Amino acid sequence: MQVSLRLDSDCLRAFHLLLLQRLAALADVEVSVDARPAGSGIPGSIAALFQLETVIHGLPADGLAKRLPLSALAPFQTRTPVSLDLVLDLCGDVQVEGTRVWRVTYDGAGGEAALLASILDGRTPLARVEENGAVVAEGRLGTEYGGIALAAFQDMLARTASLILAAVTGAARGALPVLPEPMDGRGAPSLPSAGKLGVRAGKALARRVVQKIYHLCYNAPHWKVGWRETGGRDLFDLRAHPASGWQELPDDGSRFYADPFPILYQGQVTLFVEDYIHHLGRAIISAVPFGPSGPIGRPEPVLDLPYHLSYPFVFERDGQVWMVPESCANRTVDLYRATAFPGGWVKEATLLSDIVASDATLVEHGGSWWMFATVRDGEGTARDGGGAFSDALHLWSAPDFRGPWTPHPKNPVLIDIASARPAGRMVERGGQLLRPVQDCRRSYGGALGIARVTHLDLNGMDQRVETILTSGALWSGRKLHTLNEAGGLEFIDGSAIAPRWKQKRQP
Template sequence: MRLSLRLDGDRVRAFHVALAERLSQLPGIELCVDARPAAGGVPQAAEALFQLETLIHRLPADGTARRVPISMLAGHARASQPTELTIDLVGDVEPQGGQVWQLAYDGVCGEEALLALILAGRTPLARLEQDGAVVAEGRLGTEYHGIALASFQDMLARSASLIVAAVNGAARSHLPVLPEPPSGASSPPMPPATKLGVRAAKAMARRIVQQIYHLCYNAPHWRVGWRQTGGSDLYELRAHPQSGWRDLADDGSRFYADPFPVLYRGQVTLFVEDYIHRTGKAILSAVAFGPNGPAGTPKPVLELPYHLSYPFVFERDGEMWMVPESGANRSVDLYRASAFPGGWVKEATLLSDIVASDATLTEHGGRWWMFATVRDGGGAFSDQLHLWSAPVFRGPWTPHPKNPLLIDIASARPAGRMVSRGGQLLRPVQDCRRSYGAALGIARVTRLDDTGFEQVVETILNPGAGWAGRKLHTLNEAGGLEFIDGSAMAPRWKQRRESMPSGLGDKQ
């Protein structure tokens, strides 16, 4: 198929070059680039803001938004013959025989519209449209809220993922409807240069405040909450329990997150990410749990040279298995416990050369399925869902032909084990629209097979009176005990006092 990529030749970015390369590598695609100058584009004042953010946040200089010479597209000359499909990134192509897919952000074409949404604090809805009909859509996300350039780069990268998936026939034309009324707000305009200047000044001030905060507090700092369900868990309540949650205590020098309890031989054992602030890396730890709480403090059970988290533990064939997150190693690995709760021995690498977050396994329809968000070509870690299937949990694992199954910062990333209730498969998901791990969603899976995946997000739980803090991003249960996690404040001075001998702390 002859495909034309329409972009603004006066504002070529690394994003355009990467997208052109990805499209040209698709089977059967003959790519050309239409790089005539176009109206609009990101204003110079915004480019100046990008330069300032690069400096104060120490962002890499080789991001997807960097401007590059048009000569980098020289291998994809403008078409001399009519094309069958045009991907229009600027919104000025009129159909002339072939199909035209226009990329729009909340209904407006062009990178300026994307940046305006970011600056307004909105979650952009990216759509490829043909004559008003939706070809593909996705809710774009970032882990860098408040940093315009980093957010812009993440969302450009995921826009490329959406386009490639659509050309490949894998993208979806609709997203899960969220259990909240649509905002109805129109697409915001680009702020004038004066307001961008004010934003730049605020960015510098905010960065100074952040640095002072980090001198006073260990951040980020997560905490685990737990409770006895009494027969009614969050899947039934769909709200925080009136009894509230009890905290799993930490000493401030580390935090616990990603709680995964398991009932094994009559005993509930809780596995957690155990992040040590001093090292800047997490290990996995475990502690026995009873109706009155933990039997001591979590003890290390698995430590590797790279960061570990999300200890997905499960029992099968009379043995305990674990698939921890190891995106820092670009792998998804399977471990077996030789001396539970420790003695973890690596049995297999299930996926390799991949940055996959929060791999979650479940059995459905006579097969094993693995859910994870994947960071490909840059972009956020939390907005692109991929699936794999296998005859047994040891593999081999086959990628779903429709990957990515979902591009949605509100419901793509897993948030714990999937459960079956009343014959229906329920999936906890992370809603990262406001920030990473900001809220917890409960989705009902309505389709899961080799040809597709669908889910309905039925509930979104936020932190608040029932769970203090700004985060809520994991849900798991075992043996009548339920666990969640969220954010906390960990003053460094409190940590120092608590580590001093009795009687000395109050004198400092």
């Protein structure tokens, strides 16, 4: 297939080169470049904002927004072939008779200026690949760096590349899950004026100073775990916070607990948590037994490795307890077995390697084992792309939870910052899977969704988001991002404030 990439020669970025390289690596695809001025670039005032953000936030200088000289296109054919099968239009100005043209849009408008306008307007950009107005592929782009325009821009460029590649290979989905809230009917935003960008830059600098002061006074981020007795009705039934609210698992302020995973084993509920130790800057996995009145003691370490661990996905199978903790800092997904429950964990297998996978969640369904996880393309450099940790859902299948695991042929099966990332175990109700998901549009872990999986096989995965829960009067703080239950006890987590001067030693 002969593919031409239309881009603005006045605004060549590392993103364009990465996209060209990935397209050229596809089987049976030959890529050429149509690089001409398009007037679709960004004004100098935004470039100045990018420079300021790079300095005050310590952002890498070799990200996907890095400007490149035209000579970087030398490895690619710059003369358009006589016969083209497809034009990928990143500028919105291509009109070719007799050739398919796919236009990339953000909230209905083309060009990188449209993406930046949505970011600066505080939106979750809806990216689409369109052919004559019909949607070929779409995704809700995300970032974990809200408020930092350059970081968000680079994350979303990376995911734009993912969306385009999925469309070219035929793996892309045509429609996103509908969310249980009114559609945003606003038109595409415009870029702010230089004056407004100056105000934004001033606020960014002031906000960074405030953040530095805050971190001197508080341990941040700081999470907390909530728990309750279900009385036979969990959040999958209630679809709202219980009127009785939640009790909190105490911590001493020098550490926090998050990602609660309970398991009922040999008649006892044991809660496993991410145990983040502030002065180490990383987490271990700890566990604490629970009774009807709450925790029996405090969480004690059960798995401590030289890198950050979280999301301790525990389950019982074949009379033994297994765990798949998140270890994306090690670029692996590993399986552990308890030899002296709740401790004595030994690694049984590396299920996936050389991958930045977040919150791997396993489920047995339809005669196969399935693994759900969001995947980041790399470390965020011009070489590997990066992107957000939370908006690209990948699946794997296996005959047994020990593997071997085979990637889904249509990965990523979903690009959606509102419903891609797992948020706990899936449960089966009425013959269908209900899936807790993280809604990270507002911020990482900002809200919890409940999605019904309506289709899951090697042809793809479809889900319908039925409920979105947020923090509020019955669960204080600004976040809510995990949901699990075992033995009649239900657990969630969210954000908390931890003043350094109030740290106390636990007995």
